[in-house]
Each structure stands twice: as C-alpha cells, then as structure tokens.
Amino acid sequence: MNYFFGVDVGGTFVKIGLIDECGTVMKKGQIDTGKERGPEYMLDNIAAYCIESAILSGITMSDVKGCGVCLPGIIDSEEGVVMYSGNIEWHRINIVAYLENKLGVPVKITNDANAAALGEARFGAAKGIKDSIFVTLGTGVGGGIISDGKLIVGRKSAGAEVGHIIIQAFGEPCSCGSCGCFEAYCSATALIRDTKRAMEENKKSLLYQVADRQGHVDGKTAFIAEKEGDATAKKVVERYIAYLAVGLSSLSSIFRPEVIMLGGGISNEGDNLILRTQAKLDSMIFAGKIAPSVRVVRASLGNDAGFMGAAALNM
Amino acid sequence: MNYFFGVDVGGTFVKIGLIDECGTVMKKGQIDTGKERGPEYMLDNIAAYCIESAILSGITMSDVKGCGVCLPGIIDSEEGVVMYSGNIEWHRINIVAYLENKLGVPVKITNDANAAALGEARFGAAKGIKDSIFVTLGTGVGGGIISDGKLIVGRKSAGAEVGHIIIQAFGEPCSCGSCGCFEAYCSATALIRDTKRAMEENKKSLLYQVADRQGHVDGKTAFIAEKEGDATAKKVVERYIAYLAVGLSSLSSIFRPEVIMLGGGISNEGDNLILRTQAKLDSMIFAGKIAPSVRVVRASLGNDAGFMGAAALNM
Numbered sequence: 001m002n003y004f005f006g007v008d009v010g011g012t013f014v015k016i017g018l019i020d021e022c023g024t025v026m027k028k029g030q031i032d033t034g035k036e037r038g039p040e041y042m043l044d045n046i047a048a049y050c051i052e053s054a055i056l057s058g059i060t061m062s063d064v065k066g067c068g069v070c071l072p073g074i075i076d077s078e079e080g081v082v083m084y085s086g087n088i089e090w091h092r093i094n095i096v097a098y099l100e101n102k103l104g105v106p107v108k109i110t111n112d113a114n115a116a117a118l119g120e121a122r123f124g125a126a127k128g129i130k131d132s133i134f135v136t137l138g139t140g141v142g143g144g145i146i147s148d149g150k151l152i153v154g155r156k157s158a159g160a161e162v163g164h165i166i167i168q169a170f171g172e173p174c175s176c177g178s179c180g181c182f183e184a185y186c187s188a189t190a191l192i193r194d195t196k197r198a199m200e201e202n203k204k205s206l207l208y209q210v211a212d213r214q215g216h217v218d219g220k221t222a223f224i225a226e227k228e229g230d231a232t233a234k235k236v237v238e239r240y241i242a243y244l245a246v247g248l249s250s251l252s253s254i255f256r257p258e259v260i261m262l263g264g265g266i267s268n269e270g271d272n273l274i275l276r277t278q279a280k281l282d283s284m285i286f287a288g289k290i291a292p293s294v295r296v297v298r299a300s301l302g303n304d305a306g307f308m309g310a311a312a313l314n315m
Numbered sequence: 316m317n318y319f320f321g322v323d324v325g326g327t328f329v330k331i332g333l334i335d336e337c338g339t340v341m342k343k344g345q346i347d348t349g350k351e352r353g354p355e356y357m358l359d360n361i362a363a364y365c366i367e368s369a370i371l372s373g374i375t376m377s378d379v380k381g382c383g384v385c386l387p388g389i390i391d392s393e394e395g396v397v398m399y400s401g402n403i404e405w406h407r408i409n410i411v412a413y414l415e416n417k418l419g420v421p422v423k424i425t426n427d428a429n430a431a432a433l434g435e436a437r438f439g440a441a442k443g444i445k446d447s448i449f450v451t452l453g454t455g456v457g458g459g460i461i462s463d464g465k466l467i468v469g470r471k472s473a474g475a476e477v478g479h480i481i482i483q484a485f486g487e488p489c490s491c492g493s494c495g496c497f498e499a500y501c502s503a504t505a506l507i508r509d510t511k512r513a514m515e516e517n518k519k520s521l522l523y524q525v526a527d528r529q530g531h532v533d534g535k536t537a538f539i540a541e542k543e544g545d546a547t548a549k550k551v552v553e554r555y556i557a558y559l560a561v562g563l564s565s566l567s568s569i570f571r572p573e574v575i576m577l578g579g580g581i582s583n584e585g586d587n588l589i590l591r592t593q594a595k596l597d598s599m600i601f602a603g604k605i606a607p608s609v610r611v612v613r614a615s616l617g618n619d620a621g622f623m624g625a626a627a628l629n630m
Contacts, residue, residue, distance in 0.1 A: 083605065084605055130470070131469070145569070147467060147470075147474075150465075152462060152467070152570075154446070154462065154569065154570045155445070155446040155463075155570070155571040155572060155573055158571040158606035158607055159570045160569060161569070161601050161602075162569070165568050166561045166564055166568075166599075167481055167482070169482050169483045169486075169500075169557070177603075178564070178599045178600070178601065185484075242484070243484055246481045246485075246495070249493070251569075253476040253481075254467070254469065254474050254476070254569060255469045255470070256473040256474040257470060258470055284481075285493070286476050286479040286491050286493065286496075287473070287476075287491065290389055290398065290399055291389060291473035292470055292471050
C-alpha cells in the first residue's frame with residue numbers, strides 16, 4: 001500500500017494527516033502555525049510531524065509516495081511557490097523545494113479550497129464522480145472545481161476563485177475590491193450584513209429576540225428566526241438562497257457538474273438549505289429540461305477535506 | 316503531412332474545409348444545409364463534398380486522419396450524438412457513426428462555439444497559448460474555453476455555456492428562460508434593445524438620425540452615434556462595455572486565461588471596443604495586482620474559426 005501526507009495550513013493551526021491511497025486516515029493531528037517565527041520554523045515543524053506520524057503508524061518512509069500542502073491565498077502550483085497567503089503573511093515562499101529536501105518525497109501545493117474540492121471528490125461526497133464543484137460558505141465563499149476528473153485551477157493556479165464570479169453587476173462591495181461577487185452575497189459575512197439590515201428595517205422582527213438569545217447576530221440567526229415564524233427572517237433566508245442558486249447556476253453553465261457540494265458554516269443548515277437551494281437552482285439552470293441535472297449535496301469530510309485533498313495531489 | 320476535414324453546420328449553410336496539421340487551408344467552401352430534406356441528405360452531401368475536396372487537392376484519403384463537425388445546440392461529444400440543434404431541427408441524431416461509415420476516418424463532434432474557441436486557440440488569436448477563452452458577441456453570446464491546453468466542455472459536453480453565466484441576478488429575461496444571463500446584456504440583441512430603450516427616453520438623441528441613415532437600429536447604431544458626440548449613445552455603449560467586462564471578469568475568476576478573444580458582429584468595433592473593455596476588466600478583475608493579467612484581443616479567424624476548430628478535434 002502507498003501512503004501520502006496531507007498538510008492543511010490555516011491561520012492558527014496546521015492540520016496534518018497520513019492517509020493511504022484509499023483515503024483511510026492512518027493518523028491525523030494539528031500543530032500551531034507558529035507563524036510569528038517565520039516559514040522555516042513552520043516547515044521544519046510540519047516535516048517533523050509528518051515523519052513522526054509515519055513512525056507512529058508503523059509505516060516506513062519508502063512507502064510514503066508524496067506530500068501535499070494546501071494554504072489559503074494565491075499559490076503557484078506549477079512553480080511550487082506561495083505567492084501570497086494573507087493569514088500567515090507569506091510572500092513568495094518556495095515551500096516545495098524546502099519540504100522535498102526535508103522529507104525526501106515529492107511535494108505539491110495548492111490552495112485550500114482546491115484541496116478541499118479534491119478531497120471531497122476523491123474520498124467524500126463526490127467519490128466516484130468525475131464532475132463536481134465544492135463551494136464553501138464561510139467567512140468568505142471559496143471553492144474548487146473537478147471537471148472530467150481533473151482539478152481546474154486556471155492559469156498559474158490563479159483561477160477557480162469561485163467566490164469572485166460576479167453575480168450582481170455593480171452590486172455589493174466585495175472584500176476583494178470589486179463589486180457584486182458571489183462572496184459578497186453568499187458568505188456568512190454577507191448573510192450577517194443582510195440580517196442586520198433587515199433588522200434595521202423591521203424593528204419588530206423576531207430576529208432581535210433570536211440575536212439576544214445568541215448574544216450576537218451570526219449566520220444562523222435568520223435561519224432560526226425563520227423557523228420560529230418570522231416573516232422578515234424568511235425574506236432574508238429566501239434572498240440568500242436565491243443568490244446562492246444564481247452563483248451555482250453560473251458555475252453549472254460552465255461545468256455542468258454532476259454534483260455541487262456545499263461546505264462551510266452555513267452548510268450546517270443541512271437539508272433545509274440543500275433542498276431549497278436545489279429547487280431554486282432547478283428553476284433557473286440553463287437548459288434544465290434537456291441538459292443533465294445538477295445535484296446539490298452537503299460536503300461530507302468537514303475539516304478533513306483540506307488535508308485529504310492535499311494528500312491526493314500526489315495520487 | 317496529415318490532413319483533416321472540418322465541417323461547420325450553420326442554419327443556412329454548411330462550411331467545409333480541408334486543412335493540414337499546421338492549419339493551412341487546402342480547400343474550403345460551403346454547401347446548402349438542405350435541412351428540409353433531413354439529416355441523411357445533409358450528411359451524404361457533407362461526405363461527398365469532403366471526399367471531393369481531398370481529390371481536388373490531390374490528397375489521398377489515407378492521408379486524411381479525421382473529420383470534425385461542429386453544430387449549434389446541445390451536442391453529446393462523448394456519444395457522438397446531436398441532442399438538440401434548433402436551427403436545423405435535429406433531435407438525437409447520431410452523426411458520428413453515419414459519417415465514419417461514409418468517410419472511413421474518425422469523426423468527432425462538438426458545438427460551434429467550442430469549435431471556434433479551439434480553432435482560435437490552435438490557429439488564430441491564441442495560437443501557442445494554453446489558456447484562452449473565446450467569446451462571440453452576436454445574436455446571442457456564445458463561447459468556448461481552453462484551460463491548460465484542453466477544451467473545457469463540461470459533463471456530457473453540456474457546459475461551456477459562456478452566454479448563460481448570470482451576471483445580474485434576477486435581471487433582464489434571457490432567451491434561455493432564465494434571467495440576468497451574460498447573453499441578456501451583451502448580445503447584439505441586448506444592445507439593440509438597450510439602444511431602443513435609450514431612444515425612447517431621449518427623443519432628441521442623435522441615435523434617431525443614425526438609425527434613420529441605417530434604415531434600422533442595429534448593434535452599430537450606438538457606437539456610431541457615440542462617435543458623433545451623442546451623450547445618450549455614449550451611455551449605452553459604456554453600459555454595454557461595463558457588462559461585458561463583468562462577464563469576462565467572472566470567466567477570468569474561474570480560468571485566469573492569458574487571452575480572451577472577442578468575436579461576432581459586435582467585435583467588428585475593433586480597438587474601440589477591445590481597449591475600453593480591457594480597461595474596464597482591469598478595474599474589476601479579481602486580484603488584479605497580484606494574479607497574472609488577462610489580455611482582451613479580437614478573434615482573428617472570422618468565419619473560418621468553426622471549421623478549423625472542428626478539424627482540430629482530431630489532431
């Protein structure tokens with residue numbers, strides 16, 4: 001059996017796993033990024049953890065065939081260079097050469113959303129499916145695309161920026177500096193903004209009571225108040241789902257995937273979100289009656305998708 | 316030298332060419348579709364024309380390595396079946412088996428926009444470039460995508476529907492039945508609609524005089540009146556270009572192509588359109604300062620792009 005390391009570098013923690021070629025997790029864990037001590041410190045720790053997890057799993061390094069690393073930001077996969085990763089404040093760091101030297105196995109890198117998409121496609125909700133898209137609805141909107149079995153990353157890995165397709169020309173300002181992006185309507189951040197706006201406009205809304213109980217407004221507030229019968233919350237949720245369907249419809253026009261997987265905090269709404277999004281997507285998707293249907297499902301690997309997909313980069 | 320047939324089935328004519336592997340056109344011409352006489356009649360005529368053009372070019376059929384056919388509509392390239400082609404009124408016609416039998420060479424099919432994209436990528440404005448997108452601005456908006464050297468067609472070839480990404484959620488109704496599509500803002504049809512609307516709102520606009528001279532309102536009317544100093548026309552053109560940039564920006568977020576080629580009637584505006592679209596795109600594209608730039612150019616093969624790209628399907 002062949003084994004693979006997968007490394008998912010986040011803002012605070014680095015998740016590291018050792019999996020076999022079937023996706024069985026032999027060992028997983030996490031270490032602090034220690035980002036304030038610089039890239040070499042972090043990479044040394046990653047390499048040490050990898051080697052240790054092989055030893056603890058009784059796997060000799062000759063059976064480990066590669067290491068994949070994913071990070072947020074702009075990653076040049078071909079050159080093996082992290083062009084820019086905001087959370088850990090890296091600029092133009094060549095981590096592939098460094099880690100290959102430490103580990104003695106081939107190292108590949110990609111961004112975190114691409115890795116999660118690959119993880120879900122190989123081992124998760126799209127296992128066995130050649131055309132899938134993963135969309136994460138969290139602080140931002142990210143995602144990754146598998147078309148005809150291949151990860152689509154765009155030129156110099158600078159594409160697959162699913163959250164930055166424009167779904168409302170000249171619309172809400174986006175964190176990226178542009179306007180009207182998918183992310184500006186369908187991130188948790190956008191949902192919180194819209195929930196607060198609706199509260200401003202409807203002072204009697206149940207949203208106030210729900211927010212009081214929660215101690216704050218978050219991505220769940222509108223969903224909870226809607227379930228409790230609040231009409232204002234219902235409007236917020238319906239608008240959110242309609243925009244979500246618009247974004248998924250655009251992606252479907254390009255890739256016509258068999259499956260779109262939703263991940264991230266908002267996807268915890270489960271079937272309430274999934275089924276309503278599917279219905280809305282079906283009502284607007286191109287050539288809905290002729291072309292193959294697109295199924296909306298919930299991603300299944302949770303926080304493991306990143307390191308598992310990173311590991312799959314070398315498979 | 317190897318040679319290839321390329322066939323571009325339009326609503327009225329079928330363009331047929333014989334090219335070598337470098338893209339040199341040995342012979343080209345067109346025949347009537349004769350669509351009222353059914354598929355077999357048309358396919359027999361196509362096969363006869365192909366064989367004749369090889370003979371007339373002094374090329375033996377053993378040097379012809381394939382035939383590619385492109386058509387408008389929904390084409391299942393894998394199965395070789397035309398699922399639906401509105402112009403010629405075909406439903407579920409397996410043309411690959413039929414033509415292979417007639418010609419004795421491998422036959423592949425794709426839709427017309429994908430073929431044009433491939434033609435431009437192999438022999439035209441994106442020659443030698445691995446990541447390009449072709450967008451045609453005509454009666455509708457169509458296009459094709461080459462990512463990492465490969466034509467992206469989506470699952471069952473039902474993707475790459477560039478004109479049906481949604482750029483304005485819940486916006487203008489589109490011919491596809493959905494709303495807010497790229498096509499509903501950037502086709503010549505949409506530009507004519509918007510020109511007429513602007514005329515309604517500004518009865519003193521120079522647009523009336525230009526339309527009088529032309530005898531009608533078309534995709535050029537606003538561009539002409541703008542050049543003659545009309546403020547209303549300028550607004551129409553600027554709005555058109557802004558929407559065009561929005562659509563191209565979305566496509567760039569997914570594929571980050573090196574080049575986007577504009578074709579179709581509106582692209583005849585040339586640099587006036589190209590340079591202004593480039594400037595607008597640069598102002599809104601994701602990570603414009605960090606990620607690789609995307610160049611907007613005019614497509615170069617004109618009406619030959621389709622059959623040349625079809626021919627390239629077998630290269």
